[in-house]
Amino acid sequence: MTAFSDRYSEFQEEEILEEEKVTFEYDPEKIxxxxxxxxxxxxxxxxxxxxxxxxxxxxxxxxxxxxxxxxxxxxxxxxxxxxxxxxxxxxxxxxxxxxxxxxxxxxxxxxxxxxxxxxxxxxxxxxxxxxxxxxxxxxxxxxxxxxxxxxxxxxxxxxxxxxEKGTPLAVKYNIFKRINTGGVTLSNQELRHALNPGSATKFLAKLASFPEFKRLVELNDEKLKRMDDREFVLGFISFYLISYKNYPSGTGARDSFFSKALGKVNSLSHKEITELEEAFKKAMIAAFDIFQNNAFRKISKKNKRKFPINKSLFEVWSVAFGKLDKQDIKILTDRKQALINTFIKYVDNDAEFLSSISQAASKIECRFETVDKIIQEVLL
Structure with missing residues (x-):
């Protein structure tokens, strides 16, 4: 077995990405x-x-x-x-x-x-x-x-x-996380919702209710209770509003990035909210038209099984489709088999790309740049 095959086996079961361990560095005097x-x-x-x-x-x-x-x-x-x-x-x-x-x-x-x-x-x-x-x-x-x-x-x-008032959001988040260690621990997304009240959390729920989204991201009742659907949506919103090139480094980066995006949504105008909503819907429709039931999943000729929904792939494909104009979307839809084949080529032969879509908190640039490269190869 080749080194790449070993690497493929290592990652092929790692689809629904583990939640990042959240820790913060802060001044104890602020508690x-x-x-x-x-x-x-x-x-x-x-x-x-x-x-x-x-x-x-x-x-x-x-x-x-x-x-x-x-x-x-x-x-x-x-x-x-x-x-x-x-x-x-x-x-x-x-x-x-x-x-x-x-x-x-x-x-x-x-x-x-x-x-x-x-x-x-x-x-x-x-x-x-x-x-x-x-x-x-x-x-x-x-x-x-x-x-x-x-x-x-x-x-x-x-x-x-x-x-009390004055305690920084990061500190409150850490307190929530430390306290909720017994029984059914609250998910990171549930904590974000509790700590970021306002229009942003309602907007997440609205987008997560869209049939265009629900037909692609099917989650069981337990995952819905844990707000997994809203975390998928938040992944799109975060990378759509803030470039992946500005993704922070260090422990707690993912949550810091998502919390920043929630704050940004709360400050958007009605017009900007409408545009964001339309971009999301456009991305979901494009993903279905091109990939059908394989949208946001790994596809491989080396492994014929149907892979689960992948949060990293959801983020990169949805943001890419959301930012494309209608003409480019039509070209990709017309050439969908070429797009799928190119995607398969990278999944099966690019170890770094495979690794990047199997880890939530690292190699952000690789997965975004590779998907952009795949799209450009088909468009040109």
Whole structure:
């Protein structure tokens, strides 16, 4: 077996690229976290007044505890077992965002705040179940508890670590990442959404809903919950708005690049947003017309299998098609077999290109320059 064949085997299974490990270098003096001890009643009041958001972009995680787990939380409070600390992003005083403690707050809200809807006879209230010590409270709702128990819950103080205004975005991101290490860790894209509120995140969701995109990038429910579709879209937007030649180096480069692009989207005019949307749609249509169901996948004569969707290829092909004019797109579509054959030639014979489309955080220039070379060979 040749050296290139060995290299091919090394990369051929590495299609859906691993998320880059995110770390940041920053001045510790910029971390601004205050400790507060509100009562449960005060936190619930903020929720009721929509000043504490339980589900900004963490909605997939909200309210997933079983009734038994929720009931044991309530029981712990009633028997005076201290709760773990809550972490809350208090950058916006009028709308706190839950960083850690979402399940506990959701359980408390369901037990204490939620009421039976008499209109449609639905009852989402929590009834205590599976209790270990206070078995006499089994099957009771909050309203059915003795007043002393209700008061004990409401007056319980909890520890809240509040990430305050002035803490840099990179620091907040790192805090989010460090805290969310247990259970189902939040993906980088979910964290970006939580930390970059504004029109950009809504724009990502809009583009990800386009049928032209969805027919090419088919993701299972779990990947959709993890916002993989929006990360694909963000890859297009980032490299479309910011040249790959300005891609930063070092650890955390990919996330820094994506976060910069999100900020840039928030500052675009309506006209620029419309143009970006049209470029994305044009790219998706061109990719389908040329590659059909092999769009954004490796294609090889040496390995006949159908490869999975590849984020690196999605970024380079979508940006390339998005920047071409309609005349060049038509030429490529008319010569699509030549384009496909040229692409296959590079996949099967160019070890550096193959490596570049198998690693998310490196060799950016190689993959963009090679795809541009492929396109120019067919256009000329």
């Amino acid at each position: 601004n976290i205050a400790t507060r001890e509100p009562t449960i009643e005060q936190l619930l009041r903020r929720i009721d007044e929509k000043a504490l958001d339980l589900a900004p972009d963490f909605q997939r995680q909200a309210n997933i505890w079983t009734p038994e787990a929720k009931s044991k939380l309530i029981e712990s409070i009633l028997i005076r077992i201290p709760l773990p600390a809550f972490y809350i992003d208090g950058t916006n005083e009028d709308e706190w965002l839950v960083v850690d403690g979402l399940q506990r707050l959701s359980a408390l809200k369901q037990f204490i705040v939620d009421k039976k809807d008499e209109t449609n006879q639905t009852d989402t209230r929590l009834k205590l179940t599976g209790l270990e010590y206070l078995k006499e409270l089994e099957n009771k709702t909050y309203d059915e508890l003795e007043r002393r128990y209700q008061r004990r819950i409401l007056e319980t103080q909890v520890t809240v670590y509040l990430i």
